[in-house]
Amino acid sequence: MPPLWNMSLERSIGRPHRKPDGGLGLGSGAELILGLVYPPVCALCHQHRADRNQGYVCDACQGRVRRITEPCCRCCGIPFSGTIIGSQTCATCRKDSWAWDEARAAAIAEGVTLECIHRLKYQREPWFGTFLSGLMMEAALPRLIDHSWQGVVPVPLHRVKQREREFNQAERLAAPLAHALGVPLRTDLVRRREATSSQTSLSRKDRIGNMRTAFEPARTPQIHGSWILVDDVLTTGATTDGVAAVLKNLGAERVVVWAVARAILEIDLQPARQS
Ligand SMILES: [Zn+2]
Numbered sequence: 001m002p003p004l005w006n007m008s009l010e011r012s013i014g015r016p017h018r019k020p021d022g023g024l025g026l027g028s029g030a031e032l033i034l035g036l037v038y039p040p041v042c043a044l045c046h047q048h049r050a051d052r053n054q055g056y057v058c059d060a061c062q063g064r065v066r067r068i069t070e071p072c073c074r075c076c077g078i079p080f081s082g083t084i085i086g087s088q089t090c091a092t093c094r095k096d097s098w099a100w101d102e103a104r105a106a107a108i109a110e111g112v113t114l115e116c117i118h119r120l121k122y123q124r125e126p127w128f129g130t131f132l133s134g135l136m137m138e139a140a141l142p143r144l145i146d147h148s149w150q151g152v153v154p155v156p157l158h159r160v161k162q163r164e165r166e167f168n169q170a171e172r173l174a175a176p177l178a179h180a181l182g183v184p185l186r187t188d189l190v191r192r193r194e195a196t197s198s199q200t201s202l203s204r205k206d207r208i209g210n211m212r213t214a215f216e217p218a219r220t221p222q223i224h225g226s227w228i229l230v231d232d233v234l235t236t237g238a239t240t241d242g243v244a245a246v247l248k249n250l251g252a253e254r255v256v257v258w259a260v261a262r263a264i265l266e267i268d269l270q271p272a273r274q275s
C-alpha cells in the first residue's frame with residue numbers, strides 16, 4: 001500500500017495552479033507530460049532510479065537526510081544529544097514564551113534537505129515539494145492523525161514576493177498535509193503586512209518583536225479549536241510566532257507548528273542538562 005501522503009501527490013507536482021478550493025495541483029494531462037519529460041532518475045545524484053512519487057529523490061539520497069528524533073525540547077523540538085535528566089525544555093523555551101504551543105521539524109536543515117528546499121524555492125523545481133512534504137508528513141502524521149484539527153495554515157508570503165516567485169513554498173508543503181488529514185488548507189486567515197527585510201542583523205528579541213507586527217488577520221470571522229501552521233524551515237521560531245499570534249488573536253486555542261527542516265548549529269545539539 002502506498003504511504004498515506006502519496007494520495008495527495010497529484011496535488012503537489014508541477015507548477016502551482018490554484019484550484020477553486022484553494023489547493024494546488026495540475027490537470028492529469030500536464031501530469032502525464034511531466035512524467036514523459038522527466039525520466040525516472042534522481043534529480044539530485046542523477047545516478048539512481050527515482051519516480052515522481054518519490055519527488056525524484058532516490059532512496060540513497062533520501063537516506064542522507066538527517067532526521068530529527070527524540071529526545072528533543074518538548075516545546076520547540078530542538079534535538080538534544082544524550083540522555084535528558086531534569087527539564088525536557090531547552091534554555092530558550094524556559095526563558096521565552098511563544099505564541100505557538102509546540103513546534104516540530106522533520107529534519108535538520110543541511111545537506112540534501114537544504115538543497116531540495118533551495119531548489120524548490122529559488123529554482124522552482126516542483127518535484128522537490130513532493131519529496132519535502134512527504135518527509136514532513138512521515139514525521140508529522142503519526143503525531144497529528146489522532147487529534148482533531150480545524151485546518152492547516154501555511155506561513156504566508158508577502159503578495160509581491162509571491163507574485164515574483166509564483167508560488168508559496170509553505171503552501172505547497174501544507175496542501176498535502178491538509179489533504180492527508182482531511183482538513184481545510186486555509187490561506188485566507190493571515191496575511192503578511194510587509195515584505196520583511198533580512199533579520200540576520202537583529203537580536204533574537206528584536207526578531208520576535210519584528211515578526212509580531214509583520215502579519216495581520218486577513219478576515220474578521222473568529223476561529224476556534226486547534227490549528228497546524230506550516231513553514232519550510234524553522235530558524236529562530238520568530239516567523240511562525242508572528243503568524244501564531246494572529247491565529248490566537250482570531251480565536252485559535254492551540255497552534256502546532258510543523259516544518260520540513262530546522263536550522264541548527266551543532267552547538268545547539270548540546271542539551272541544557274545532560275547526563
Ligand atoms: Zn539520488
Ligand SMILES: [Zn+2]
Nearest residue numbers: 073076090093
Ligand atoms: Zn525549546
